Amino acid sequence: MLEKLTVKEMMVPLSRYATVSEDATLGEAVKTLKQAQKDFDHTRDKHRAILITDRNNNIVGKLSQLDVIKALEPKYVKLDDRKQLSRFGFSKDYMKAILKEHQLWDKSMDRICEKASTVIVKTIMYTPTDGEYVKEDTTLEEAIHQLIMGRHQSLLVTHNKGIVGILRLTDVFREIANRISACSENKK
Numbered sequence: 001m002l003e004k005l006t007v008k009e010m011m012v013p014l015s016r017y018a019t020v021s022e023d024a025t026l027g028e029a030v031k032t033l034k035q036a037q038k039d040f041d042h043t044r045d046k047h048r049a050i051l052i053t054d055r056n057n058n059i060v061g062k063l064s065q066l067d068v069i070k071a072l073e074p075k076y077v078k079l080d081d082r083k084q085l086s087r088f089g090f091s092k093d094y095m096k097a098i099l100k101e102h103q104l105w106d107k108s109m110d111r112i113c114e115k116a117s118t119v120i121v122k123t124i125m126y127t128p129t130d131g132e133y134v135k136e137d138t139t140l141e142e143a144i145h146q147l148i149m150g151r152h153q154s155l156l157v158t159h160n161k162g163i164v165g166i167l168r169l170t171d172v173f174r175e176i177a178n179r180i181s182a183c184s185e186n187k188k
Helices: 026-039 065-071 074-080 092-101 109-118 140-150 169-186
Strands: 020-023 050-055 061-066 133-135 154-159 162-168
Touching: 020 026, 026 050, 026 065, 026 109, 061 065, 133 140, 140 154, 140 169, 162 169
Parallel strands: 020 050, 133 154
Antiparallel strands: 050 061, 154 162
16 A cells, blocks of 8 residues: 555655756756766656755755756746746647747757856756655655645655655656556456
């Protein structure tokens, strides 16, 4: 049963996760993520985010794939008050009009390398909220509730006051899917 598992048993240890300094460039962060994906356990899903450290090696932020792409078009900052427009029922035509009106992605994709070498991670990273931390001895059921209610892709796992790992939604889903598959096979 899920309640017997703890977060510690499901998490990816911090030592196995992609991390970069908050002073790294976006290019360095992407390179680190690609290497971590290459080196990661091939029985699990690859990393989709990078954890950001401060000068004392404490985790201070996250950088998702969406954050990386968004950072390459700085005009999205002007649209922050329109976040997640499509979730509120805006049509594709309206979304295209915004793209055109704000001249988003009007520069050639050829400039990606130049942009990635000038953007500093701490200027674009996401700082986790209190609801994105979970203790390592928390039951998986409780962590699932936290993931769902917060609509989080991952939770930072703590021991005492330090971060020791990351619990990813993808790993939780894999565990649940495996259990569902086992149930289906037992009914045959």
